Amino acid sequence: MVVVLFVLSILLFAWLRSLPGGPVSALLGDRATPAARAELTRTLGLDRPVFLQYFDFLGRAVRGDFGQSTAVQPGSSAMQILVQRFPATLELSVVAIILAILFGIPLGYIAARRRGGIWDNLSIGGSLLGVAVPVFFLAFLLKYLFAVKAGILPSAGRQDAIDATRITGFFILDGILTQEWDAAWNALEHLILPAVALATIPFAVIFRITRAAVLDVQQEDFVRTAESKGLRIPIIRRRHILRNAMLPVVTTIGIQIGQLLAGAVLTERVFAYPGVGDALATAFQRKDYPLLQLLIIAAALVYVVVNLIVDLSYAYIDPRIRNR
Amino acid sequence: MQMDRKRRWVAAAGTAGAVLLVVSGCAQSERGSGGDNGATLNFGQASAPKLFDPFYATDGETFRITEQMFDNLVEFKTGTSQVEPGLATDWQPSDGGKTWSFNLRKNVKFTDGTAMDATAVCKNFERMYNQKGAGTSNAVSQYWNDNFGGFADKKQPSLYAGCEVKSPTRMALKLTKASSKMPDILGLASWAIQSPTAMDKYHANDVKAEGDSFVYPDYATKHPTGTGPFKFGKYDQANGTVELVRNDNYWGEKPKLAKIVFKIYKDTAGTRQALQAGEIDGYDLPQPQDYQSLRDQGNKLLEREPFNIMYLGIDQKNNPKLRDLKVRQAIAYAINRPQLVKSQYPDKAVVAKEMLPPSIAGFNPNVPEYNYDPNKAKQLLKEAGAEGLTVNFYWPSEVTRPYLPSPRDQFTAMKGDLEKVGIKVVEKSEPWNGGYLDDVEGHKPDLFLMGWNGDFNNADNFFSQFFNTPTNRFYAAASPWGASLSERVKQLDATADKAAREQGYQELNGQIQKDYLPAVPIVSAPSYIAVKDNIKGLVPSPLSNEKFELVEKSGS
Secondary structure (H helix, E strand, O other): OHHHHHHHHHHHHHHHHHOOOOHHHHHHHHHOOHHHHHHHHHHOOOOOOHHHHHHHHHHHHOOOOOOEOOOOOOOOEHHHHHHHHHHHHHHHHHHHHHHHHHHHHHHHHHHHHOOOOHHHHHHHHHHHHHHHOOHHHHHHHHHHHHHHHOOOOOOOOOOOOOOOOOOOOOHHHHHHHOOOHHHHHHHHHHHHHHHHHHHHHHHHHHHHHHHHHHHHHHOOHHHHHHHHHOOOHHHHHHHHHHHHHHHHHHHHHHHHHHHHHHHHHHHHHHOOOOOHHHHHHHHHHOOOHHHHHHHHHHHHHHHHHHHHHHHHHHHHHOHHHHHO | OHHHHHHHHHHHHHHHHHHHHHHHHHOOOOOOOOOOOOEEEEEEEOOOOOOOOHHHOOOHHHHHHHHHHOEOOEEEOOOOOOEEEOOEEEEEEEOOOOEEEEEEOOOOEOOOOOEOOHHHHHHHHHHHHOOOHHHHOOOOOHHHHHHOEOOOOOOOOEOEEEEEEEEOOEEEEEEOOOOOOOOHHHHOHHHOEOOHHHHHHOOOOOOEEEOOEEEOOHHHHHOOOOOOOEEEEEEEOOOOEEEEEEOOOOOOOOOOEEEEEEEEOOOHHHHHHHHHOOOOOEEEOOOHHHHHHHHHOOOEEEEEOOOEEEEEEEOOOOOHHHHOHHHHHHHHHHOOHHHHHHHHOOOOOEEOOOOOOOOOOOOOOOOOOOOOOHHHHHHHHHHOOOOOOEEEEEEEEOOOEOOEOOHHHHHHHHHHHHHHOOOEEEEEEEEHHHHHHHHHHOOOOOEEEEEEEOOOOOHHHHHHHHHOOOOOOOOHHHOOOHHHHHHHHHHHHOOOOHHHHHHHHHHHHHHHHHHHOOEEEEEEOOEEEEEOOOEEOOOOOOOOOOOOOOOEEOOO
16 A cells, blocks of 8 residues: 555656646746746755655655645645545535435335336436436536525535534534534535535445346345245345345445545535545646645545455455455 | 344444543533624635735735735725825835835724834834745745845845834835835735734744745734734634634724625636625626626626736747737737727727726827738738748636636637738647746747736836846847837836836837837726625725725625
8 A cells, every 4th residue: 555655656746747837837826937937946946856856755745744735725734734624525425425325225225126117217217317417517506506596505615604613623513512503504504415416426326236236136046045945025135135235335335435536526616615625626726736746645545445444344244255 | 143233233322422422521612702793794715815914925815805904004095096195194205216204193003902103114124124035935925026126135136225213103214226116015915014013923934945835934824913904813724714803993994894704715607606696795806708697686896997908929039020020010900909809808998009008107198009900911011021920829728817808719819810911820728827827938939918917006017027127028138129128117117206207108108019019918908896786885996905994785
């Protein structure tokens, strides 16, 4: 894992520095004169060989110092921004994935049980739409309908400026802990539209995989055996069908969590939701190298960790893997 | 087994509950119970502020916030670019414009209780002048670099010579030479007068270069302290809001608003929708394509008079044909500027005659003009032996400015005009901060689109940007007049006599248009602030430095 991150950091560093623009233009903006550019390049040490700059970066990075944000939130270190924004994205992702699971698995199961019925066809159509419609389009649509037109939900941000106390950085949790119920409610309201938008793709995928897996498992010999053994139907369904069907579903959920970040970039952007995804998009657009470097490495780390958790959870669901 | 599992769940739930209880035991609400009297203004920001120390700031999104917290020695009369008393009640130049004496307003305090007196003001100037290391970088103290030059380290010549306390309410600013920028420059946000106590306490000058960027001290990020109508509340980074609260001890008229909340959005589409949804009361610089729909939805568009210039730059470095005045004139004649301005800009936009907008002192209404005449253009090209001329024309993406509302459209119109007179256009587009600015300064294009928004009513503010060195972005050094133009610009800036100076700028404008033509001036365009119908008292300023102290919000 360390090796992966190390290689990634080299590639990232070299790649960012090969792009046009860069921190000098970003910092100087419209007033950049050639003299000012030369002076700034020198001040920041950007005239030194790239590998020296890299070692400098690495030396600070291992101590957790990824430098100062140049554009997204100047005045804060990249690490501070990650720490501030990670809870926002986690809060959003958790709510989104819970929504996706809560609706995806039961609906998938029901669709499989009533295969070919109206319900099945309807939900397959719906899930196709969920996969096919781009997240940002759906986000815009939701925002336009529910926030801009109807005005029932906020169009952007994480919370109104209502003087909420911050403890964990998870706004809903903070509101509950401090019993500032209005703050918790306000944060939840802000979360609904982005979470629904973000949940659509994982929902659709989970739904389809659940349906397919349940259909598969229903045909298996051990189900027929259980039936002929005279086990009660609910027990067969729960212990034999659903549990076995869950294996591919869990894998899928894992992959979907990993991909949530990609969706979060778009969703957070549309809803100006101050999370990691929004920071990543803005950092890229405004050439905020220090922040980009940290966020991409952090994203890779999250991806690796999620995959590890998925692997471990197989063992829990399928005892055969555990005993091997 | 079944039992076991149930027990495990109960245990887990119990533990979780207990942890929650313990945590919530230490989690206290930190809410103040301050009752505010007065409304809150919610204003949309296009991006996060850089910091809150205006001396180190360079961008409008930062200045909009600091303008509300700080005062300057001189201010600009609301809605104009005319200087009026601020923290100084009156001032007199002497010594040929090299000494400026100021009488200060009495009984004014910073929000931390420090007295605003001559000592405090001089400490501000000393603080600016005594930047060290990273603090002297153009990217950090850009306005000082651009207008006052060097610092105490004497690496560059500086306009600043010293600050002298004459009495508690009188001080004098000494300069190394006269400057056309005085006293107006002192009204710009970067020359705000800040509390010396707070600056000492939170190490205001402690800027460091680190990695690809700069680390700013706590003063700039957490403790800005001024004398203005509002004071710093908090910057809630996790939520993307900046809060300012009313300064109840403000020396001027008491603000009507109790609080201003700046909400940070990332794009204008999002900001517009937030206005529509009622989450903000206003935002700056709406996109031209939204003007009509914003009005239709019952919002007001407050108009700033044009204070900028957009031009078609001609770089003489790589294409020798462009060093011929006739070719540059042909380009000017070829472009149908009235048509372009009429079809792509708001009504109040004006076709530019020269490299200054009309409201700047030194503007010359009688310069030679290049009215649209494609036949004349063709004839000039023929005379210059430049028929079949090919030019590399660069235009920027990922940027909009009031004077460049949609660069692709402005480019397309000009390209069409150039092709009509037989000039071949090789186009290249790059993101504004992703190569475009670099390439323009690096003399890659032959033609490019660029503009400048004035900081204050000062011709040098434009000219020193354009012509400060002969190897400027037009590469005027390739022409015999390149060096003398830069010299003349410097001379005029140092001319103490106002009338003589303005006369000089007028003549120079005529000369630039007639004999030099380093660029084709295209347009000066107005810009707008969009606000809800119930917002009153926000007066747009040509300098884009609106103060919110007189803003009222009705029906809230």
